[in-house]
Amino acid sequence: MMSPETIATHNLTQEEYAHIEELLGREPTMVELGIFSVMWSEHCSYKSSRVHLKRLPTTGARVIVPPGENAGVVDVGDGWCAAFKVESHNHPSFIEPFQGAATGVGGILRDIFTMGARPVAAMNSLRFGSLDHERHGRRNRALLAGVVAGIAHYGNAFGVATVGGEVSFDDTYSLNPLVNAFALGLVRHDQIFFGKAEGVGNPVLYVGAKTGRDGIHGATMASAEFDDEALEKRPTVQVGDPFLEKLLLEACLEVMRSGAVAGIQDMGAAGLTSSSCEMAARAGNGIELDLTLVPQREENMTAYEIMLSESQERMLIVAHKGRERQVVDIFKKWDLDAVVIGRVTDTGHVVVFHHGEKLADIPGLYLTDEAPRYQRAMSAPSGGRWSGVGGQEIKVE
Incomplete structure (x- = not known):
């Protein structure tokens, strides 16, 4: 049974954790808890701001791709x-x-x-x-x-x-x-390319830099409050390499031009977790990953660490079946890793294996559509200034 301390460490409320158990019909594994914690964070789910963001205009004659990509x-x-x-x-x-x-x-x-x-x-x-x-x-x-x-x-x-x-x-x-x-x-x-895991049976490739322990729980950390304790969390801040990202840019654009790519997603907040879950959810498909195959720069990384790492300069590509070798060769030319780590399925589930053991099996919609939605109470700062609608400055007594 998960302790209240473990749940709180994952920035989940007791009510949110109870909802996870209700959705799964069981207690989540630690890997599943980590996945829910980042996918339900404000940074990934917009659970507190979505109610306001949806009021903004998002359509128009020149809008080709609206919010969601x-x-x-x-x-x-x-x-x-x-x-x-x-x-x-x-x-x-x-x-x-x-x-x-x-x-x-x-x-x-x-x-x-x-x-x-x-x-x-x-x-x-x-x-x-x-x-x-x-x-x-x-x-x-x-x-x-x-x-x-x-x-x-x-x-x-x-x-x-x-x-x-x-x-x-x-x-x-x-x-x-x-x-x-x-x-x-x-x-x-x-x-234009989209972040969708389309084509059941298509291979899923990890490309770019190797995975390390930097940035673990960066998405939940980005949703937390600012305080003195936060200053002690420097290991959760990623370290970037812009020169490697330049190589990643050129490799990605080349592989896109080759016609081998069915879908592509950046590994940003929540790393491999968000990229795989979001690609599957957008396409209405499932995705199966074998973390044993993920390129790693540190030894003895756990499945939890691999899924939640936010190491920079990485992408997830769904290639057309039979063309994965072409993708690997293009990235090799740019001196970057490219490894098949999974496949697209028709189950609608995000399934994670590590050393032959299944450590996560979650319906993808539970991580996206079932994320909590909140209408938070609002108040203007006492004795300060507040810019209201239209930028009008309002003095608060």
């Missing part, structure tokens, strides 16, 4: 489309400003070329506490310096310019920075 895509004319996305990396940047911001840029760039687009520009929107704050000024200055350096480092090394951005300061953001990364790429209308 790795990036949005709009028609810009003459057969060309712009793929773009903005995403926050607030908590990792609070814990480790340089790497937190750098990997935020790396992740948003992968989201763009996962769609088949070549990234051409990056931007950012940043919020920090006052640099002369009586208590937190020194930390705020360190956050600013680290975040700006991390953004510049990854973009420059990868080869995509940061063409603009904005930054502002207010005491509200002391020890609570907002780090939003934006990227945009160009793709032909008929060359």
Whole structure:
């Protein structure tokens, strides 16, 4: 039986855990608990913000790919489309400003070329506490310096310019920075790719960098509160390699042009867990993985660690059956790993094996459609300023 401490460590409430047991009809394994914890985190499920996000406009004459994929895509004319996305990396940047911001840029760039687009520009929107704050000024200055350096480092090394951005300061953001990364790429209308595990029997390939223990529970950590304890969680912040990601970009675009790819997904938050679960759910299929085959850079990694690792510069590809050798050869040319680690099934379940033992068997919709949805109570900050609808500044007494 899972202890309350184990459940709390996974950032799940007792009610959420009870719902997991109800869905499965049994107690989850530790691997399954880890999978639920990241897939039901705010970072992956938007369980507290979805109610607000769905009020935003998402359709239009030029919208080609609406929300739900790795990036949005709009028609810009003459057969060309712009793929773009903005995403926050607030908590990792609070814990480790340089790497937190750098990997935020790396992740948003992968989201763009996962769609088949070549990234051409990056931007950012940043919020920090006052640099002369009586208590937190020194930390705020360190956050600013680290975040700006991390953004510049990854973009420059990868080869995509940061063409603009904005930054502002207010005491509200002391020890609570907002780090939003934006990227945009160009793709032909008929060359857009999707993160779907389509084609029952198609092989599933792991490509890119090897898996390590960095970033484990990064998705749940990104959904947690900012406090002094968070500063002790640096191992949950990933370390990026922009030069390797440049190789990954070129390899992915080449393999897409080859016609061997049925679907492709970046391993971002929650790593192999989110990429496999989301690809299966979008296609309405199941997926079966053998973690023994996953390239690893550390010894004796457990199935739990492999599934939840957020090591950077990795992708999951569903290839057309019989063309997996072509995918492997292209990635080998770019000096990157490419290994068949599973297959698409018609069960609708995410099934995980490790050393011949089945450690997880979860209907994919339980991880996506059955994620909790909350309407949180809201209140304006006492004695502060609040920008209401339309940007009108409201004084709160």
